Amino acid sequence: MPASTSQASSSAGIDPFQNMSHTVIDSHIELDSSWVTVMCRATRFHITVSHKDIRRSHFDTEYSEMVAKAMDDDDEEDHDVLCEWIVDPCLPYFRENTSNVPKEITFKDFYYPPTHHLQLLGTRDRGTMNAFRLMIPSRDLPPFSEIPRSKASDLRIVSDTQWDDYMSEIPQKAILSDGTSRFFKPADDKKQLLREVDMHMRIRHAGLQDKIKVANLHSIVVSDDAKMTIGLLLDLIPSTGDSLYSHKNSALASEYHARWKQQITATVKHLHSHGLIWGDVHPGNVVIDTSFNAWVVDFGGGSIVEFVPRKKAGTKAGDWHGVRKIFDEWLLEKEN
Known part of the structure; x- marks a missing residue:
């Protein structure tokens, strides 16, 4: 989609985001899941909203109606409105994470920017929507000392010669330095990650790894400084991806x-x-x-x-x- 530029504004009082413009550089809109990629102060933000995450919230009907309009939109005005609806809850996060960006930047700074992955979750009991990173601070998790760690910089995303979706969507596979491929499960839910790791450890302790058809857990993917947990690497089941x-x-x-x-x-x-x-x-x-x-x-x-x-x-x-x-x-x- 064509890029669109916006200037954050406030209807009353001093605008806390004055002069903080942002540009939607790419987007994909569908009812089940939509994403918007935004550049703001030489920083890239990839924002995802999944219909299932807001299905029973204050935003269900509003999102569904806006998607329907955007998908039938010839002049793209409704598309731009939906993109900004997705972006708006993230503006405080934009400012918090771009406050130290230097005024003078190089082409490298712009074309190879730091990237933040955000996901919108509707809050059922309150009329609010907040942005959450698709990672978990490692300090918030048990040490899991018997599970090896894989650094994010040591893993390659499986590329596609015909499509560039792999650069915008959360990867499902990872290629290790030795060329081995693994299935990647993102750490987008702390409770689920804790249960997943615990179950695999218990399966290992019970000696079931070679007795049942379950993909083995190989490592926990972390940021290079290990401060953030990004996901899990498991056996890649030799399949066409069919369930x-x-x-x-x-x-x-x-x-x-x-x-x-x-x-x-x-x-x-x-x-x-x-x-x-x-x-x-x-x-x-x-x-x-x-x-x-x-x-x-x-x-x-x-x-x-x-x-x-x-x-x-x-x-x-x-x-x-x-x-x-x-x-x-x-x-x-x-x-x-």
Whole structure:
């Protein structure tokens, strides 16, 4: 999208952001998830808003209506309005993190700027929206001393020769210095990260790593100074990226239904025998590899009520309810 420039303003009193202009240099608008990349004082801010994060908040209807207008917008005015709606809650963060930028900058300063990743989260009980970085201060987490660390500068993002989305979206894969690829899970939720790491440590201590189809945790990704935790590196399951959602009511589902059910059942039995709960049981957390084997992924917690009732979430009964729902009902349902 064409760049647009704005000057922050205030309707009353002294404007705390006076003379702090910002330019939207790129954006992508969809109902499920939108992002805006902004330059402000030789600093780049990549702001993401996910519909699921504001679905039950004060901003749900407003966001949905603005997206609909922006996507039907020929002159791009509504698009620009939505971009500024996304940017506005982040202006205090812009000022806080650009106060020491020198007035004289080089081309290098502009074209290779420091980048901050922000995510908008709606607050259900208050009419406010705040920006949160997609990282967690390492001091806010346990030491996890037995888990190795990987420095962000030692990891390459998988590039694409035809598309440049990989430069704007949170990466899903990382390439190590030896060329090995790993799956990257971002640290965008402290509670989920804590449960994910704890589960993998307990799986390791129970000696289950080579007995169940679960991607092993290899390291925690941190900033070069280790002050920020960025995410986790896990085994990259050899697959086309397909979960069971891609196989519903398919010929493969009919052919491999019994195998997939047996494999997931075996994994859940092993977990339960050591007091471990999968938790978030749904088709998106069952990955099918290139040999048509079924793997369990995501131990961050949470649940989807279509597959695990709220009262059973986080229990063994909830796991089995989800497995039965997937394989005895959902997978072979006929599409309307």
